[in-house]
Amino acid sequence: MKGRDWKEYDELNVNMGPQHPSTHGVLRLLLKTDGEIVKEAIPHIGYLHRSIEKIAEKISYTQFIPYTDRLDYLAAMNNNLAYTLTVEKLMGIEVPERAQYIRVIMAELNRIASHLVAIGTFGLDLGVVTPFFYAFREREYILDLFEMCCGARLTYNYMRIGGVANDLPPGFMDRLKDFLDYFVPRVEEYNQLMSFNKIFIERTAGIGVLPADVAKNYGVTGPNLRGSGVKWDLRKNLPYCIYPRFEFNIPVGTGMVGKVGDSWDRYWVRVQEMLESVKIIRQAMEQIPGGDIRAKLPRLIKPPVGEVFFRAENPRGELGFYIISDGSPSPYRLKIRAPSFCNLSVFEEISRDWMIADLVAILGSLDIVLGEIDR
């Protein structure tokens, strides 16, 4: 047949996305399939590019904070935190104690909210719709808490360089406590509905195994790395903020129902991390002191000439900011190391020779956010 290999006719190229229910945004996967089996899945990105890094060079340091909300829009507080910590490291600012605690509470709350979306959509990918709604119901309580503090429900813009925007409003602590008491039993329900459901285990255990060395080579971080059994969490290993003051565990994948590093392990690490975050918040609520919420800083922030790199543990992995300052009010260059970008890069490696249905499960377990990949 015109000198073409028979194999070429055997394969069917299918575009999965950019408009597809389970690509979690505008991601396009080019699939080479043989029946149900996917020989190769190549991610194509860039549909959500907004040139955030370039915009940063035109605006002041404070003005960039709302843009960080729009990187990983499910964990805006953590993005705020990572960025402000970077600038503070560059300028050598000491942040007041109370602000430190507020920051940790917010970051951990947002971690819970983000993981709730992650496990909810993971369930949705596997065809179980109900936990998704339960997860969003719980997340709504967290968003209410955020709204009390900063007035927004998704793009918070709450952290400031040298502190936070507002003090905690009256009644916040009570509502937070109520939420935590309400939330912990709900996790058990997710476990019964999803984690230990036989069909769910069959669909995820042993699927998309990500070995630890491959994960390290690709720069995979966050729950995906820990799901492969690597105990690496910046909150413990390279502590920032006041994390050393709290006691919490780092859950890692153990291959409880399948192999170490499979989709179920990545999912299970997230479920456990939510409970660890609850622990951190409980401790922070006890220890939080009074006092200032913002360091005394000039209105226009002009860092000294120099460069800085800082990374923080986001729900999806290590979010790093690299800033070169030329002493002017806006950065000379700002580079973002987005965790989802690195996590997605390993997808091609681990998605070979699985079925289409597994592909959806693997992508869901990697938990990517396209806002951060394309920036």
Next chain:
Amino acid sequence: MKYLRDIFEGIWTAIVGLGITMKYLFTPSVTVQYPDERIAVSPNFRGRFHLKLDKCTGCQACARACPVDCILIETKRGEDKKLKILKFDIDVTKCMFCGLCVEACPVASLEMGQEYELSCYSRKDMIYSLDKEYLEKESEKVATKGELPPSGEVT
């Protein structure tokens, strides 16, 4: 043996899951019927802008703080050496409701209210002339002798 255990596990975990969904079938739902009922937003919600024109000094601090340059202020030096505001427009098609302008205002004249239903039929309506709005409201207040409900009330 594993075969039988798998079947048993499959059935048992399905029954456990069915129990949970059945429990929620008979618990009251958490959602509200939106246009009929509303959940009140928090007092410091970042919604529609309001300007207290009498307080505003025309210092342009908000316009400078804005990351997207959506505030346009035109002023004229009046006879009493004070700045008179000719124009105070916020283009909400650009605005991302970050609230940096409100934070920057030294006299707390720019505020964000609690209205969140900001959709409209034309792009012209998305440019809020806050100074004119304020003047209109003032004149209405004079007409109704201050019996107007306070702005930003959410029912």
Next chain:
Amino acid sequence: MQAIFEILKSIYPLRHLSEILLLLLSMVIFSAIILGIIAILVMFFVWWERKVAGHIQSRLGPMRVGGWHGWAQSIADGIKLLLKEDIIPANADRMLFKMAPYIVFASSFAAFATIPMTRSLIGADLNIGIFYILAITSLIVIGILMAGWSSSNKWSLYGAMRSAAQIVSYEVPIGLSILVPVMAAGSLSIKDIAEAQSGGIFSWYIFRSPFLFISFFTYYIAAIAEVNRTPFDLPEAESELVAGFHTEYSGMRFAMFFLAEYANMFLVGSIATLLFLGGWNGILPRPMLPEFVNFILKSLFLVFVMIWLRWTLPRLRVDQLMYVCWKVLVPISFFCLIGHGVWMVFMGEA
């Protein structure tokens, strides 16, 4: 249908028409009645499914159309679908594309001809009624294949191929599980099978022997797969294949698929009711409720369980689906078939 024929015959002006014409007329009237019942039930199922799903998920479901809990929602949806533009993809095989929804709907509707909703409300009491139903519902797969192929969409084709494999495989456990009550009653006529279960809850076949009890569940699970419901909804797996074989359909053609899906649910519920749950016979030996109400209540309960399962369980994968069919359901139903034969011999029922 016989009754309608007799009534028509007794009406004066019609008496002079030929028998054939009267027979045809009574057929049309009967199918209109059944179509009416099915259409109303489907409307109800669509609304019910959305309400149940809503409340399971801590939501309310449709609330606005029609006043009380949005009861008119499916009517509004139906009107919307009727008025929508009918889009046929440019590269579609137009004839097959147009035909597919009708085949799917017609074959699921035709199956109701031999379903006795009461002792007398039955289209045709064939002596091979259950066999006819098995045969006619197998036609659905042809419609689905046509829809998937003619859409000229790769995802639709995937859905259609999955559906073909799934439905053809699951016919086997369905057939085997149906054979058990057939064996117990000694007849292929659904009416006879249901008739044999009269006299209280303990004469229902499901409680007659352990093998009948198990084969009720194998039938029910296999039938859920047959009508493509979660956890076996692979042909339309939303998160994988967008919407499977009906991705490209819109408007009334889509409504046909939708109607067929819910009609099939009811069909499965009613067959399970007739073969295992005593059909129109009540719980007590003495008749308490009208036959039709008994039948509908039991079928509705089975449909509710399907809805309930859908909003609880994840979806299986293709190979797991086949595993469940060939390695779990088929051996178990074979076991039940033989077991019940032995049981009948020893209990002296044969």
